[in-house]
Amino acid sequence: MALRSIAKAAFALGLFCGQCSAQTFQRLGACPKLGCIFPPDQADFLPGQYFDLRVEVHAPLNGSERIQGYTEPDRDFSITIVRQGGQNPKTASQFFEIEEPLLETWNFTWYEDLFAKAAGTPSVVRVASKIYRKVALYKPGNYIATLTYQGDEQTVANWTVRDIPPKRKAKNVVLFIGDGMTTNMITAARLIGHKSINGKYQTRLALDKFPVLGHQMTHSLDSFITDSANSATALYSGHKTTVNALGVYRDSSPDSLDDPKVESIAEIFRRVWNGGVGIVSTAFIADATPAALTAHTHNRGQYGNVVDSFLNGITNYSWTEWTGPDVLFGGGAEQFYPNEDSFQGQDYYKLFADKGYTVVLNNTELQASDNSSKHLGIFSVSNLAKWLDRNVYPENLEIESTAPDGSTGAATDQPGLKEMTLKALSILHNRHGEDGFFLMSEAASIDKQMHLLDYDRALGELLELDDTVKATKEYLASIGELENTLIVVTADHGHGFDVAGGVDTKYLEAQTGSRAKRGAIGTYGESGLSQYLVANRSAPIGSDQNLVYTSGTNFPVNWDPRYTLFQGFMANPDHRENYRVHKTGPRKPAISIEGFDEDDYYVSYKDAVTGFLINGTLPVDADQGVHSLTDVPVFSQGPCQEDFGGVFNSIDIFYGLAGCLGLIVDSDDEAHPTAMFSEDEDDSDAEAKLTAANIEGLSNRLDQEQANIEAEAQAELEDAAIQTNIQADVDLLDPTSTIPSLVPDLAAVRSRITETIRVLENFSKLTDKSKSRSEYTQQLLSDICIYYGYNEFLAAKLFNLFSPTEAFHFFEANETPRPMVLRTNTLRTNRRSLAQALINRGVVLQPVGKWSKVGLQVFESPVPLGATPEYLGGQYILQAASSFLPVMALAPQPGERILDMAAAPGGKTTYISALMRNTGVVIANDANRKRAKGLIGNIHRLGVKNTIVCNYEAQKAFPRILGGFDRVLLDAPCSGTGVIGKDPSVKTSKNERDFQLLPHMQKQLLLAAIDSVDSSSKTGGYIVYSTCSVTVEENEQVVQYVLRKRPNVTIVETGLPDGFGTKGFKAFAGKVFDENMTKTRRWYPHVENVDGFFVSTASVEKETVKSNGVVADSKDNDEFGGFDDEEDKVLIEKAEKKRLKSKGLHQKPGHSSKGGN
Structure with a gap:
C-alpha cells in the first residue's frame, strides 16, 4: 500500500508540474494535465453544431514531466458526458449513440523551453487516443466531459451550449473583415482621406456612421497573441484554437487533417437554410481568413487541401455535406492551374467549371459575366495588387508571370475589393433572393502591408474597405435588402x-x-x-x-x-x-x-x-x-445590431451572427426549418411595412421582380423556339445557332473560331458546299472581333498576314504580355555575376536564349526589379527582348560615330554604348523632350559616357545639321501591332488612315537616316531600320520605297543568328519586292515569344550622279507594283519638293523627281 501511494503521489506531481510549465512552450495547447479533451474546458457550442471529440492520454518518456515507471499511456481510459440537471453520466459512444471508435497510438516531441530548443533536446511523449466524429449537443445548458485514466486520475472539461432564441431575424449577413485593422489605423485613415478644417472633419468614414460600436478580445486558446487562422476560426465557429489551426482543435497526432473539427457558420448556414455563401478576399484565396470557412486542418499552409475543401468540403472523414460556395473571389492562381502547387497537380479551374462554376480571370470578364451561375474568380498569383498600386502606381502591376492562367504574362486587369464585393452581392441576391445569403469580404492587405511596415499601402487598403462598405449599403438599399441584412465590420486581430x-x-x-x-x-x-x-x-x-x-x-x-x-x-x-x-x-x-x-x-x-x-x-x-494584443473594433448595423455593442470575446461574434440567422438546431433531425423568420412575426406586415429608409428600395425590388417575371416569360418563348429545331444541324455560319441570347457566349464563339479554322484548313473536304470560302472567312473575322476585341479593319489586316491556324495563334499570343527581360549592362558587370546576385535575392531567372549574351528572362522575383541595388547601380536595364535585335543587327564598332535617330527611353542607346565600350560617339536623338528625360536618366545610371542627347525633328535635322555617321539606327515610330500584348488599346485605336500616315512618316525618316550615313566609312556605312509592327505597309513596303528612291542602298544580311526570326516577305498581296527582301527578319509573339518586330539592315554605297546633278534612279522598278504612287502621292511629292529645295535642286515641272542628293 505504501508503494502504491508513493506511485500515485508521483503521478499527481507529474500532473501538477505539467500545469506549471513555461508559457512560451506547451506540450499541447489547452492540455495542462496528461489527459486531454478536445473541445477543452470552457468550450462553447451552438445548439446542433457538429464537432469531433478527441481524447488523448500522454506518457512523457523524458523531461520534467516524466514519471518514474510510467512509460506507456493508459489504453483503458474512458470518457463520459453528462448534462447538468440531467441523467447519470454516459460513455461518449452511449451519449451520442454512435459506435465506439478504434484506439489510436503515436509519439510526438516538444521543447520545454528555449534552453532545450537551443540544445536540440526535445521531450518525447507517447499517446493513446480515440476520436468521436460528427457529434452534436442540441439542448442548451452546461455539460461535463470527464476523462478517466491511470486508475482514478481525471481531466474534466466544462462545456456550455448557449441558450439562443431560435427565431431568425436577418435574411442576410455581410461580414467585413479588415485583417489586422485597429482603431489607431482607422483614425490615421480618416486623417489622410477626409478633410478637416480647424479640427473638424468635413466628411466622415462610412464606419463612423454605424449605429453600434463594440470591441472584441482576440486572445487565442493557448496564447494571448493570435494569428489569422485561429482568430478566423473563433469568428466563424465560436471556438478558440491555436496558432495556424483552421476549423479544428489541434491535437498531437502527426496528421494535420485528422484533428477534431468544429462546424463553421458557412457550413451550418448551408446545412440549415441551404442559403447562399460568398467568400471574397484580396489575399490569395487559400489564405487563413477565407480558408477557415471550409477548411479543417491544424496547418494553414496546406493551401492545396484548402482549395479542395472550397469545392468538395471534407471528404476524408464523415462531416457535414458541402456543395461549394456560390462565390469565391481572390488571388492565389498558383493553387488552381495544374502545377506542383495545386492539390495533387490538378487543374482546379476545370474542376470548378465541371461543377457548374463560371470561371473568370480578370475584372473585365468579372463585370461581363452573368449573375445566375456560381462563380470562381481568381485574378492573380499570390495576393491581389494593392489599391495604391492599382490606382496610383499601375506600372507596379507589370510583373511577369503573375497572370492567373499560369502564363508568363502580368495580371494587370485586377478587380478591387469593391468590385468583387458588389459582384458577389449581385450573384448571391440573384441566386438566393428567397433563402438569403452569407457573405464574408476580407480586406486582407491591411494586415499584409502592416507586416511590411508599408503604412501608406495599408491605410489605402483600409480606405478601400471603407469605400466598399459604403457601396455595399447603397447597393443593398437599391435592391430593398438593406433592412433585411445584418452588416458587421471587424478585424481578426491588431498590430501595434x-x-x-x-x-x-x-x-x-x-x-x-x-x-x-x-x-x-x-x-x-x-x-x-x-x-x-x-x-x-x-x-x-x-x-x-x-x-x-x-x-x-x-x-x-x-x-x-x-x-x-x-x-x-x-x-x-x-x-x-x-x-x-x-x-x-x-x-x-x-x-x-x-x-x-x-x-x-x-x-x-x-x-x-x-x-x-x-x-x-x-x-x-x-x-x-507581428500582431499585437490590442482589442479590435466591431461596427454593426441591421437586425440584431444591439448584440454587438460593448466589450466581448471574439467567439461572441459567431454566436451573434448564428443567432440572427436562426441557425439553432434542437435535434438530430436533418430536416431544415420550415419558416424563414420566427412564428410570432407577421410575415405580411414584414413584407408590406414601409419606412422613409426603405420605401425606395422596396419600390425598386418590386420593379425588379416585375422585370424578372417578364424576362422569364421571354426566356420561355426563346426556349420554345429553340426546341422546335433541336434536331437540326448547327449552321457554323449562323452565330445565333450557338448563342440564343443577346450577349455573346464567348465559349461558343471560341468554339466556332476553332471549328471554322478547321474547315478553312481543309476546305475541299469539310466545307458546306453551299457556302463560299469568303463567307467562312468573314464569319471567322467577325468572331475574332467579338472574342479578342479588335476593330474589323485591324482584325482583317492582321489575319491576312497568316494562314488561318497561324492567325489564331497570333491573336491568342497577343492576349498576354511577353516575358520580363533584363539586359546586362556590360559597362558595369557581366551576365553571370548579375544572375548570381539576383538569384541570391530570390529572383528566378535564366538566360533569355542562345541568341543573346546579355539577356536574362525573369520568371519570379520577391523584390521589385526596378529598385534592387544592382538596378540602382546600373548593372541592368529592363528592356524588351525584341529591342535587343536592331542593336545586334547594327553591330556598332569601337570608335565609330553612331546615330540613334529615335532613342528614348534609352535601352538601345545604352546597348550601343556598351558594345562600343564607351568609345567613339553616339548621338541619341528623340524629338520628344519629355521622353528624353528618361533617356538621360538611364544614360547616367548605366555609366554611359560617349553619348550626346539631342531633341531634333529627325527629318529636318539629319543630315542637314548632323551627318556623316558610320552607322544609323532608326527604330521608327509605328502602329504597335507587334506589342498588342503590352498595349491592348491598339486593337481598337488603329484605322485605315493610320496605315496611310505612318508609312509616309517612316519613309521620310528612313530617307533622312540613309542620307546621314557616311557611305565612305571604312568600318561602317550601314543603316538599320526596325519597327515594333508586323504589317507589311510599315516594313517591307517602306524598305522597298527607299530602295527605289536611293539606288545606292542594298539590303544585306542582318547578322542575327540563323533560325531565329522569319524571313521578310518577298511578295505580298500581289506586290513583288526586291529579291534581297528575304534578308530582312520578322519576329512574332506566337513563334519566338518576343514582341512582334521587323529588322532590316542595308549598306549605303557612294551615289552615282548624272550630268544634270540628280542622283541616278534605280533600274526600272515597274515590276514592284508602284504601290506608293496612289496611297500617299500628294504627301510624298510635297516632302520631296521641300527636300530638293533645301539641297538647292529644283523639281522639273510636269513630273515628280526621282533623284536625291
Whole structure:
C-alpha cells in the first residue's frame, strides 16, 4: 500500500508540474494535465453544431514531466458526458449513440523551453487516443466531459451550449473583415482621406456612421497573441484554437487533417437554410481568413487541401455535406492551374467549371459575366495588387508571370475589393433572393502591408474597405435588402501601429546622419496638419501628387506630400525609415544577406535610402512586424445590431451572427426549418411595412421582380423556339445557332473560331458546299472581333498576314504580355555575376536564349526589379527582348560615330554604348523632350559616357545639321501591332488612315537616316531600320520605297543568328519586292515569344550622279507594283519638293523627281 501511494503521489506531481510549465512552450495547447479533451474546458457550442471529440492520454518518456515507471499511456481510459440537471453520466459512444471508435497510438516531441530548443533536446511523449466524429449537443445548458485514466486520475472539461432564441431575424449577413485593422489605423485613415478644417472633419468614414460600436478580445486558446487562422476560426465557429489551426482543435497526432473539427457558420448556414455563401478576399484565396470557412486542418499552409475543401468540403472523414460556395473571389492562381502547387497537380479551374462554376480571370470578364451561375474568380498569383498600386502606381502591376492562367504574362486587369464585393452581392441576391445569403469580404492587405511596415499601402487598403462598405449599403438599399441584412465590420486581430506626429521629409532628406535626420520629426504643436488632401497643382493631373476622384470618394489626393505622418510599429525588425510612400511597390524592410546566417535578417538599405536606421525589437530571424494584443473594433448595423455593442470575446461574434440567422438546431433531425423568420412575426406586415429608409428600395425590388417575371416569360418563348429545331444541324455560319441570347457566349464563339479554322484548313473536304470560302472567312473575322476585341479593319489586316491556324495563334499570343527581360549592362558587370546576385535575392531567372549574351528572362522575383541595388547601380536595364535585335543587327564598332535617330527611353542607346565600350560617339536623338528625360536618366545610371542627347525633328535635322555617321539606327515610330500584348488599346485605336500616315512618316525618316550615313566609312556605312509592327505597309513596303528612291542602298544580311526570326516577305498581296527582301527578319509573339518586330539592315554605297546633278534612279522598278504612287502621292511629292529645295535642286515641272542628293 505504501508503494502504491508513493506511485500515485508521483503521478499527481507529474500532473501538477505539467500545469506549471513555461508559457512560451506547451506540450499541447489547452492540455495542462496528461489527459486531454478536445473541445477543452470552457468550450462553447451552438445548439446542433457538429464537432469531433478527441481524447488523448500522454506518457512523457523524458523531461520534467516524466514519471518514474510510467512509460506507456493508459489504453483503458474512458470518457463520459453528462448534462447538468440531467441523467447519470454516459460513455461518449452511449451519449451520442454512435459506435465506439478504434484506439489510436503515436509519439510526438516538444521543447520545454528555449534552453532545450537551443540544445536540440526535445521531450518525447507517447499517446493513446480515440476520436468521436460528427457529434452534436442540441439542448442548451452546461455539460461535463470527464476523462478517466491511470486508475482514478481525471481531466474534466466544462462545456456550455448557449441558450439562443431560435427565431431568425436577418435574411442576410455581410461580414467585413479588415485583417489586422485597429482603431489607431482607422483614425490615421480618416486623417489622410477626409478633410478637416480647424479640427473638424468635413466628411466622415462610412464606419463612423454605424449605429453600434463594440470591441472584441482576440486572445487565442493557448496564447494571448493570435494569428489569422485561429482568430478566423473563433469568428466563424465560436471556438478558440491555436496558432495556424483552421476549423479544428489541434491535437498531437502527426496528421494535420485528422484533428477534431468544429462546424463553421458557412457550413451550418448551408446545412440549415441551404442559403447562399460568398467568400471574397484580396489575399490569395487559400489564405487563413477565407480558408477557415471550409477548411479543417491544424496547418494553414496546406493551401492545396484548402482549395479542395472550397469545392468538395471534407471528404476524408464523415462531416457535414458541402456543395461549394456560390462565390469565391481572390488571388492565389498558383493553387488552381495544374502545377506542383495545386492539390495533387490538378487543374482546379476545370474542376470548378465541371461543377457548374463560371470561371473568370480578370475584372473585365468579372463585370461581363452573368449573375445566375456560381462563380470562381481568381485574378492573380499570390495576393491581389494593392489599391495604391492599382490606382496610383499601375506600372507596379507589370510583373511577369503573375497572370492567373499560369502564363508568363502580368495580371494587370485586377478587380478591387469593391468590385468583387458588389459582384458577389449581385450573384448571391440573384441566386438566393428567397433563402438569403452569407457573405464574408476580407480586406486582407491591411494586415499584409502592416507586416511590411508599408503604412501608406495599408491605410489605402483600409480606405478601400471603407469605400466598399459604403457601396455595399447603397447597393443593398437599391435592391430593398438593406433592412433585411445584418452588416458587421471587424478585424481578426491588431498590430501595434500608431501615429505620433508629422515629418518634414524634405528636411529629413537634406540632413546627414541618423541623429540629425530625426530632427525632421514634429510632435505635439509641431506635428502640423495632414497634407494628403492638399494637391500639388503644379504636378500633372493623375500623378501621385495631384489625383482627382469622383464625388463622394475619399482617398488622399496627394500620396507624396512634403509633410507626412510620423507613424510606426512597436514590434518590428531592423529597418530604415524615411516616412515617404514607396512608389515602386510594397516595402521589404529587412533582407537576408549572402554569407551571413540564412535565417537572420538585416536592414535593407535601398528600402529607404534617404531615411535613418530604426533598431528592431524582434528576434533577428524576423523580417517583418507581428500582431499585437490590442482589442479590435466591431461596427454593426441591421437586425440584431444591439448584440454587438460593448466589450466581448471574439467567439461572441459567431454566436451573434448564428443567432440572427436562426441557425439553432434542437435535434438530430436533418430536416431544415420550415419558416424563414420566427412564428410570432407577421410575415405580411414584414413584407408590406414601409419606412422613409426603405420605401425606395422596396419600390425598386418590386420593379425588379416585375422585370424578372417578364424576362422569364421571354426566356420561355426563346426556349420554345429553340426546341422546335433541336434536331437540326448547327449552321457554323449562323452565330445565333450557338448563342440564343443577346450577349455573346464567348465559349461558343471560341468554339466556332476553332471549328471554322478547321474547315478553312481543309476546305475541299469539310466545307458546306453551299457556302463560299469568303463567307467562312468573314464569319471567322467577325468572331475574332467579338472574342479578342479588335476593330474589323485591324482584325482583317492582321489575319491576312497568316494562314488561318497561324492567325489564331497570333491573336491568342497577343492576349498576354511577353516575358520580363533584363539586359546586362556590360559597362558595369557581366551576365553571370548579375544572375548570381539576383538569384541570391530570390529572383528566378535564366538566360533569355542562345541568341543573346546579355539577356536574362525573369520568371519570379520577391523584390521589385526596378529598385534592387544592382538596378540602382546600373548593372541592368529592363528592356524588351525584341529591342535587343536592331542593336545586334547594327553591330556598332569601337570608335565609330553612331546615330540613334529615335532613342528614348534609352535601352538601345545604352546597348550601343556598351558594345562600343564607351568609345567613339553616339548621338541619341528623340524629338520628344519629355521622353528624353528618361533617356538621360538611364544614360547616367548605366555609366554611359560617349553619348550626346539631342531633341531634333529627325527629318529636318539629319543630315542637314548632323551627318556623316558610320552607322544609323532608326527604330521608327509605328502602329504597335507587334506589342498588342503590352498595349491592348491598339486593337481598337488603329484605322485605315493610320496605315496611310505612318508609312509616309517612316519613309521620310528612313530617307533622312540613309542620307546621314557616311557611305565612305571604312568600318561602317550601314543603316538599320526596325519597327515594333508586323504589317507589311510599315516594313517591307517602306524598305522597298527607299530602295527605289536611293539606288545606292542594298539590303544585306542582318547578322542575327540563323533560325531565329522569319524571313521578310518577298511578295505580298500581289506586290513583288526586291529579291534581297528575304534578308530582312520578322519576329512574332506566337513563334519566338518576343514582341512582334521587323529588322532590316542595308549598306549605303557612294551615289552615282548624272550630268544634270540628280542622283541616278534605280533600274526600272515597274515590276514592284508602284504601290506608293496612289496611297500617299500628294504627301510624298510635297516632302520631296521641300527636300530638293533645301539641297538647292529644283523639281522639273510636269513630273515628280526621282533623284536625291
